[in-house]
Amino acid sequence: MSETDKEDVYVLADDSRAPVFMAEGITKVYKMGEIEVHALRGVDLQLYEGEFVVLLGPSGSGKSTLLNILGGLDVPTAGTVRYRDHDLSHADEKDLTEYRRHHVGFIFQFYNLIPSLTARENVALVTEIADDPMTPEEALKLVDLGDRLDHFPSQLSGGQQQRVAVARAVAKRPEVLLCDEPTGALDIHTGVKVLEALARVNQELRTTTAVITHNAAIAAMADRVIHIFDGRIARIDTNQGKKSPNELEW
């Protein structure tokens, strides 16, 4: 289904599961000095509970902007975004903070761990402010780091640091996990370990997971692959035969 047209996209997206996110006609315009940059040019999108979505596109296609809007880091210039009963497009700073605090887990390309806190403490930082978190130890065991609890970031490899970041993101049992190039700074071996952790979380906790990447290989492990190009959704593929991370190659 490589050349599906836009009408079909909606048909395919129409699922019996309840949508977690509903985005309609979102645009985002940045002012960069005197130039206006159209990062998103009218995106309609729904994400469903428990699905694993990969957002694929080249640099500057708008995928990060889309992820930021879904994650409550940014608001669209026009259009609406709803997360369940929250209107994210019109939320104020305080509401967005609350939203991030209770519903979203973030994973960054460069891990963004706090260097002055150990693995356990980096996770605790989030569990301390969450409503129904797992313990930091549980979360770290989930990413296979049960034996690195008291290591500082400077004592961990890149892959290990990213897995701590995964643990930190999932420890509060978020409904949504948003990952921006989670393997971008890693080699294939360690990257796969991180992806395994993500897949495991997705399966065990039924967390809706969206992963941004420009590494097409990762698309093979997604339920759906959303191709973004020049601020628009070019097409959406549904994967029939999902691969497990250790089958991926790049």
Add this chain to the structure above:
Amino acid sequence: MRAIHHKLLRDLWHMRGQALAIVLIIGAGVTLFVGQLSTLQSLTLVRDTYYSEYRFAEVFAACKRAPAGVADRLRAIPGADTVDTRVTLQVMLEVPGLDEPATGQLISIPDGHAPALNNLFLRTGRLPNAESTGEVVLVEMFATANDYHLGDNLTAIINGRRQQLRVVGIALSPEYVYALSAGAMVPDDKRFGVMWMNERELAAAYNMEGAFNSVSMTLGPGASEPEVIARVDDILKPYGGLGAYARKDQVSNWFLANEFRQLQTFGVLIPMIFLGIAGFLLNVVLARLISTQRDQIAALKAFGYSNLQVAIHYGQFIGLVVLVGAIIGTLCGWWMGEAMIGLYTDYYHFPILKFFMPGWVPLAAAAFTAVAGAIGTMNAVRRAAALPPAEAMRPEAPPTYRMTLMERLGLQRWLSQPTRMILRQLERRPLKAGASVLGLSMAVAILVMGLAFLDIMFYVIDLQSNVMHREDVKVGFIEPRSRDALHEVEGLPGVIYAEPYRTVPAKVRYGHRDRRVGIQGVPSDTLLNRVLDTKLQPFPLPADGILLSRVLGEALQIRPGDKLIVEVLEGPRPTRTVKVAALVDDFMGVAAYMEIGALNHLMREGDVISGANVLTDKRHDDELFAALRARPIVAGVSSKASTIANLRKMIEDNLMISVGFNVLFAAIIAFGIIYNNARISLSERARELASLRVLGLTRAEISFILLGEQAILTMLAVPFGFLLGRWMTGAMLLELNSEVMRFPLVVNEATYAIAAVAVIVSATISGLLVRERLDKLDLVEVLKTRE
């Protein structure tokens, strides 16, 4: 302008908040430096010009009555240049609207023309005519304070007779730049007036025809001052000589010199602290700038910029900050100097007193600042220059953290994650934290020191006036009198209690060292004139023996039990020896105390007194003062209340301003340090903090992490600053203490409290400014970049 200069200016603009904070601290230091040293320069120049143009004498002497012919013998002293003799007389003045009598100092001038030494600067009017009678030239301060003008009459009680004097001129004299009546500590322009009068007339009124009682002289080149003084003493001895003294011991000049010394101390020491802190901050800011610009440095070097050029580039950053700070400081210093000169004109009277700033003062300030800045930043600049391009291209290695001591002790379960972050951050950079604490302590200390000077002054005043000298009025007789005079005083209206005192002018000697003092004789059961020990308990006067001020004892190198030689400078001028009973700690002047009976015995005289200390019923003060004025035996009356009021006023005028500056500048220091620390932490940790915001932490929660660190530093600095301030005050006192004034180290609790509050408030304000930036943290940016 070359591209690299654009980069310089833009970097500065980018860090403008921090740069401004440093500029302000440099500005504060330079302001103090320029303001105080320029004032000192202005005063010194004016004084020197005044002294030389108006021929201020170099040696002074007083005696009881010497025949005019003795002057020739004085002129014959080798080394003596000009010798001027005159008649001086202390009188009481009746000033309309003033309850207590004022004291007048009458000084003779040659009939109809100006004196050869200590010449008058005539502000208006003329000198008395040669043949006229009752004409005087009045000192300007007294005329202004009491609203006397040319042609006005004033009433003096000369030798017991009321006499009308007419003001024909208003003048200033180099002898009375700081116009103090005998024994006073503070000028009282309303109650002390100097007048110059024809010699013929003054001598006649005082039975001094063909005689003199005051000598001033200048010295020729190469003359030995001590030798001349010794010769003058020898010559005047038979005529009741009271001991000659050099210009440096002349009262007005001594106070002036003392003030100059203070200006010098404050003008150099305090600015050094400021500039040291500025250097430290420059270092912190520049180190940070360099670590964020590693890639840029690498690029510059890859393009072929040499190490020297890179070093110069960052050196120029410091140079600009220093330059701007020095310019601002020089302008403010100019303004401060003008204001200080204005203040000095209230207490120090020169014909003209204009502020000027010698060119070297701001240049020295700038050079000094540049050196402080350079020392502070040398390391950072060297690091920048030494960075190999390839290494500079790579991001700095991730910082290494470890458990803090508290956690290793097992206390971590009490600490939240953000608290752990704060503690580990502090523990990872202990030097940086220590330097910040030191800087903030300096701010606290500067405040403590400034305020402590007020505490000390008021403490000394209180001690002097309420604990040691408890009389309301001090009455001095023209000549020592028998004890009957005390009964006369006791009988005056409004006198509740009167206590006699005896003052004997003497030269005290031990070995080859000597000093002139007035030996105070007081009753052993004195209530009004007590000698205190260090615990402020009354020190019992021994039945025989003499008590000396500790400074006097140290100056003479004499110890209790040693025999002191006393050369009395009045009456038959006997020379006696007396045992030193003890050394006492007192605050003002050098003093010697004896029990009045013991002193009388030493003088081989009967029950003789020099005056009385009196407790009065304030309701009858008018009658009392009128009665005292009417008595020819009374030479002078001083009221303690007005002395204290004058002292307080002077302290408030002078010290309040410098305390005000202190508060302002300490606030600037505290602000600058906290602001810079927090801004640097913010830029170093923006990514970390933004990540936390993305993870759902609120603004307040991340503010706590950043500002909590600053709060801990401030809290650590406060007690440390207390200690430092107390220590600095003590060090400053050592510098200021002299034979004339000794200050005890007193710091009130309120001083500590004010210092702490001022620094905490200023730290809070800078914290809030940084907090505002924290609120604008760009979360999206964080996801993209790696450092």
